Amino acid sequence: MNLKRVVVTGLGALTPLGNDVKTFWKNIVAGKSGAADITRFDATLFRARFACELKDFNAADYLDRNDLKRTDAFTQYALVASDEAIKDSGFELSKMDPFDIGVIWGSGQGGMETFEQQISEFALGNGQPRFSPFFIPKLISNMSSGLISIRNGYMGINYTTVSACATSNTAIMDAFNYIRLGKAKIIITGGSEAPITTASLGGFNSMKAMSIRNDDPQAASRPFDVDRDGFVIGEGAGALVLEDYDHAVKRGAHIYGEITGAAMTADAYHMTATHPQGLGAAKAMELALTEAGISIADVDYLNAHATSTPVGDLSEINAILSLTGGEKSKLMISSTKSMTGHLLGAAGAIEAIVALMSIADNVIPPTINTTNIDPAIPAHLNIVTGQAEARAVNVAMSNTFGFGGHNGIVVFQSV
Structure with missing residues (x-):
């Protein structure tokens, strides 16, 4: 089968470090932290x-009153980020068949805030069944992909993926596969998450998965550091426009990079913990690289999933070591979650943007706050800490792993 080449022609970002790609990338390279005390509700x-x-x-700066009324925050984030990506890509619907344009989006939790609000109002109403007619449409995870489609008139492939913290990479991989099979010319993909709610915070707190460095939030996310104590939750969205390479070239589109490989595996190990030896992660990385026609020795930059949890970071290191054979290589590694926090289902989307921008600008962003690398991590691994490094980046890989044992890997290359 003659598979199509797939490139990225548009980017959009709504993150704790900036509400557009330019600001987000500038702050990532500068090594800024997006962490601070919660303002959304009383978290004391x-x-x-x-x-x-x-x-x-303020979502009202981007969306009209009707959109605000009928959407949860995770969908609002999706609409804002996708608007930027679509504008950046510059394709014109009037010059295309609307059935050639699809949307494959991702969200791990969906409308958590809406669910909390509606149940709370029900409880306060003395048990009277007074639910909003928008309750279900705002809650369900697929509404983000549906409304991106409705907002823009795209009538092609349309659905939403859910694979916990691997969600965005799942969406990107599916979009990649549909386009290269010739089932779409353009697909808007990515992920959004709005998890900073009392229930989400309470649930992750009870699991003891989150950092409790309350006296210094900006230094709390410290992947690979010996003193890491858990992740910092984040919110936002990342959007990418994936396009058939020939179609993009014909219309003179700007190309950020090409997706050459993507793969998923399952750990089949534990509900929330990654496999300690990183077996599933290593296999997913191997499969993605094989599909791209390269090896780990060809990868310049790895945006690691590393969330700053004691077990998770080491399992990813073990996966990397199994591919390199424990030998020193040119591979440079960093975790931008040290700055953005962990955006759960949206993490892979904004980290895909980081990978593509590292190729575009030949810059590898840092892992901040990591001052004392865990002694269990071999010293020969090139973990970029402190400051960004200027370095040629032709191949960048993005790792994501999710509760349930989901492993999702995407490989990007310069064109």
Whole structure:
């Protein structure tokens, strides 16, 4: 079968470090942290009382009153990020068949905030069944992909993926596969998450998965550091426009990079913990690289999933070592979750943007806050800490792993 080449022609970002791609990337390269005390609600009774919230963002500046009324925050984030990516790509619907344009989006939790609000109002109403007619449409995870389609008139493939923290990479991989099989010319893909709610915070706190460095939130996310104590929750969205290479070239589109490989595996090990030896992760990386026609020796930059949890970071290191054979290589590694926090289902989307921008600008962003690398991590691994490094980047890989044992890997290359 003659598979199509797939490239990225548009990017959109709504993150704790900036409400557009340009600002986000500038702050990532500068090594800034998006963590601070939670302002959304009173978190004083929680073990972890900080998060990476969006800054200076008002959905009303981007969406009309009707859109705000009928959408949960995770969908609002999706609409804002996808708007930027579509504008950046510059394709014109009037010059295309609307059935050639699809949307494959991702969200791990969907409308958590809507669910909390509606149940709380029900409880306060003395048990009277007074639910909003928008309750279900706002809650369900697929509404983000549906409304991106409705907003823009795209009538092709349309659905939403859910694979916990691997969700965005699952969506990107599916979009990649549909386009290269010739089933679409353009697909808007990515992920959004709005998890900074009392229930989400309470649930992750009870699992003891989150950092409790409440006296210094900006230094709390410290992947690979010996003193890491859990992740910092974040919110936002990342959007990518994936396009048939020939179609993109014909219309003179700007190309950020090409997707050459993607793969998923399952750990089949534990509900929430990654496999300690990283067996599933290593196999997913191997499969993605094989599909791309390269080896780990050809990868310049790995945006690691590393969330700053004691077990998870080491399992990913073990996966990397199994591919390199424990030998020193040119591979440079960093975790931008040290700055953005962990955006759960949206993490892979904004980290895909980081990978593509590293190729575009030949810059490898840093892992901040990591001052004392865990002695269990071999010293020969090139973990970029402190400051960004200027270095040629032709191949960048993005790792994501999710509760349930989901492993999702995407490989990007310069064109």
